Amino acid sequence: LAVLSFCPALVAATYSVIVFDGSEECFIARTPKQPAGRYVVSGNYDLLDDGTSARPLSVVLYDSKMKAVYKSRFGKSEDSFSVVGKAGQQYELCIQNGLGVPPAGGGMARSEGMDDDDAYTNPRKDGQNRKVGWALRVRQYSQWVKDKDAEDVTKEKTESEKKAEGLLELGNELLDSMETLMDHQAYLREREADHRALAESAFSLVLLWTVAEAAVLFVVAGGQIYYLRRFIERRSYL
Numbered sequence: 001l002a003v004l005s006f007c008p009a010l011v012a013a014t015y016s017v018i019v020f021d022g023s024e025e026c027f028i029a030r031t032p033k034q035p036a037g038r039y040v041v042s043g044n045y046d047l048l049d050d051g052t053s054a055r056p057l058s059v060v061l062y063d064s065k066m067k068a069v070y071k072s073r074f075g076k077s078e079d080s081f082s083v084v085g086k087a088g089q090q091y092e093l094c095i096q097n098g099l100g101v102p103p104a105g106g107g108m109a110r111s112e113g114m115d116d117d118d119a120y121t122n123p124r125k126d127g128q129n130r131k132v133g134w135a136l137r138v139r140q141y142s143q144w145v146k147d148k149d150a151e152d153v154t155k156e157k158t159e160s161e162k163k164a165e166g167l168l169e170l171g172n173e174l175l176d177s178m179e180t181l182m183d184h185q186a187y188l189r190e191r192e193a194d195h196r197a198l199a200e201s202a203f204s205l206v207l208l209w210t211v212a213e214a215a216v217l218f219v220v221a222g223g224q225i226y227y228l229r230r231f232i233e234r235r236s237y238l
Contacts, residue, residue, distance in 0.1 A: 014186040016048060016133045019057075019097040022125035026094040029136050033088040038141035040172065041091050044080035044180050045072070045134040046187045048194070056098035056126055059134075064090045080180045084141055095132050098125030131194075133187040137179065141172075 017025045031039040045059045054077035061070040061081060069091075070081040085091070 014133060014135045014183045016131060016187075016190055017095065018129055018131050019095050020129050021127055022098050024094050024096040024099060026092055027134075027136060029091045029093070029138060031085055031087055031089050031091075031138050035140075036087050038084055038086060039089075040082060040139050040141050040176075041085055041136070042080070042082040042139075042176050042179065043093065043134065043136035044183055045078060045095065045132055046184060047077040048131045048133050048187060048191055050191065052128060052130060053126070056124070056128075057130060057132070058096040058099070059132075060094045060096070062092040062094070066092075078184075080176070082176055091136075093134065093136050095134065097130050133183075133190060135179070135183045139175075 019025050029041065031041065041061075043061075047054050047057055053075075055075045057072070057077070058074075059070075059072040059079070060068050061083065063069050063083075063085065069083045072079050083091075
């Protein structure tokens with residue numbers, strides 16, 4: 001398990017992990033204890049292996065009571081999530097690769113917070129490891145705070161408060177969308193780096209094969225020249 005502690009400020013970072021076949025990788029994030037209030041725990045994931053099936057892949061976010069507050073949909077290679085929690089809570093993000101449905105009477109304790117039809121419904125392992133990009137961040141929840149010193153609370157003030165709350169909620173959604181977009185750009189850069197490394201590896205193998213072919217050609221040509229020279233010298237001697 002990897003433990004991530006977040007401060008109230010925005011944390012912008014993306015990571016990637018190789019989840020081996022039939023296993024899971026989990027990461028823990030804790031919301032700050034101070035200042036008190038509500039915090040938004042948001043993130044996303046993306047399967048970075050192009051052409052690989054996402055059916056065995058499952059991503060689950062658990063709260064401090066090990067209750068699943070988010071679970072990826074079956075067969076979805078990428079998705080984002082956002083939940084609102086309190087200060088001082090712990091969240092665990094688990095990326096599973098082909099764990100399948102747990103045996104009867106068994107299973108992990110964290111499945112207790114999930115419905116029977118929703119727990120570990122992804123297919124069992126298929127023999128393939130999967131590289132998954134993920135992001136998990138915590139920020140303070142922006143909300144409208146009423147001025148307690150205000151003496152006259154009119155209907156017009158109430159309507160303005162509602163509009164302010166709506167604007168703040170819209171701002172939070174836009175912020176989450178921008179963060180998700182930046183994360184997917186980072187995933188694209190990582191895909192590009194993987195493809196470049198694969199292309200360079202293939203080019204190195206082709207170059208090595210070409211050098212080996214050239215060496216064999218020179219050896220064969222040298223042998224033929226040597227054989228013909230010995231044959232001509234022997235004919236001249238006779």
